[in-house]
């Protein structure tokens with residue numbers, strides 16, 4: 001093990017591990033510091049991967065129970081073996097974290113187990129356990145320490161009955177009633193997964209809408225679909241208190257505007273009110289690395305902090321808390337450290353909600369365009385008019401493309417429907433190349449595919465859809 005590196009990353013989440021690999025590929029000597037027993041951070045261990053495993057298997061369970069008969073497949077009512085379902089999730093996690101370890105070895109990246117802190121510019125202390133530390137030198141230090149679940153004032157998490165997303169991924173039995181606090185992506189995804197397995201789910205949200213930040217029309221449609229699926233919503237409501245003395249939790253809920261409240265009874269309560277950057281204990285103040293009022297490390301457009309030689313990426317800095325945003329920043333920082341021109345285009349960062357149907361967005365929403373005074377055209381196409389969606393029995397949702405009224409350049413794409421998370425990539429590529437709706441409409445798309453709906457939305461924005 002060396003004592004000195006070109007680049008040392010603190011944290012092995014998608015920001016940190018991708019940064020390390022890219023830097024090593026570019027010829028830098030690299031070390032990664034990680035305090036958890038496995039690599040991969042929130043995303044691989046307690047975030048994206050386990051949640052998507054549970055979402056996938058719970059969706060199959062529901063499909064088998066509710067939809068197979070309609071397709072002419074008669075089976076006995078499916079029985080849930082939750083332990084095996086969770087074992088599948090754990091296996092997906094284990095394979096993913098093992099993959100990162102393999103890639104570290106393959107790229108000759110040194111892994112330093114322990115808690116990292118910055119002892120001074122160019123110096124990282126790694127504490128494996130109290131009293132057992134070593135210091136390594138690094139020309140570039142990258143803070144990639146991610147985020148943790150935000151607390152809810154007055155509510156104590158026990159990860160058993162009152163859980164964060166981490167506890168919600170390992171419940172030993174399906175709660176009869178699940179209260180979800182927060183109608184953001186994590187609340188709706190995990191709420192959906194447990195509802196499909198039999199929980200009665202009530203979502204309590206402070207704002208008067210779900211999925212804040214997403215296009216309003218799309219969010220309203222998602223809420224209609226989730227309600228039809230059996231989820232219930234208390235919007236513009238807040239949790240006033242939680243009483244856990246009885247057998248069930250008594251969640252006191254009050255309208256934000258004031259007035260009569262109600263008590264929602266729940267066996268498990270999931271607190272999903274957001275995440276906050278995890279930047280404490282790194283010695284940042286002592287070294288002079290500035291943080292903003294929300295604890296995020298302040299960086300310039302080259303991801304450099306207020307101290308030369310220290311960069312920061314991912315959930316620990318401003319911007320959407322998304323794995324692929326962290327990854328792209330990791331790549332950019334590695335390239336900058338290797339003397340290249342690293343860059344992230346924040347106008348083209350997709351976001352996906354893995355409910356059924358999925359919801360995906362990239363670029364600007366209608367609300368944002370209106371606020372910015374940009375004249376735009378809307379091209380919309382429903383999946384009910386797409387042959388492949390009909391063949392799949394997946395007719396809910398639409399593709400909405402927003403194009404500049406003067407230039408036809410695509411400014412945003414919003415999809416609710418089957419495989420929306422995959423379909424959005426086409427809009428990302430188009431937007432990255434500053435493409436117009438007409439460009440997309442003129443690209444030949446295979447038939448019958450869901451992507452034809454994206455093309456039709458482009459036709460609708462530029463001229464007219466064919467199949468409407």
Ligand SMILES: Cc1cc2nc3c(=O)[nH]c(=O)nc-3n(C[C@H](O)[C@H](O)[C@H](O)COP(=O)(O)OP(=O)(O)OC[C@H]3O[C@@H](n4cnc5c(N)ncnc54)[C@H](O)[C@@H]3O)c2cc1C
Pocket residue numbers: 010011012013014015016033034035036039040041042043044046047048049051114115116117144145146147165166186278281282313314315316321322323324325326
């Ligand atoms: C339930 C859930 C589902 C999610 N689903 C998605 C999704 O589908 N798609 C998506 O894009 N995003 C999703 N996210 C968000 C995504 O996980 C994060 O945006 C992403 O993990 C951020 O990456 P990061 O590298 O910045 O930090 P993290 O992944 O949080 O990694 C930080 C790492 O740093 C380590 N660390 C912290 N401090 C120290 C220290 N002092 N010394 C050593 N190591 C340290 C931590 O142990 C951790 O391993 C989800 C999150 C959750 C909770």
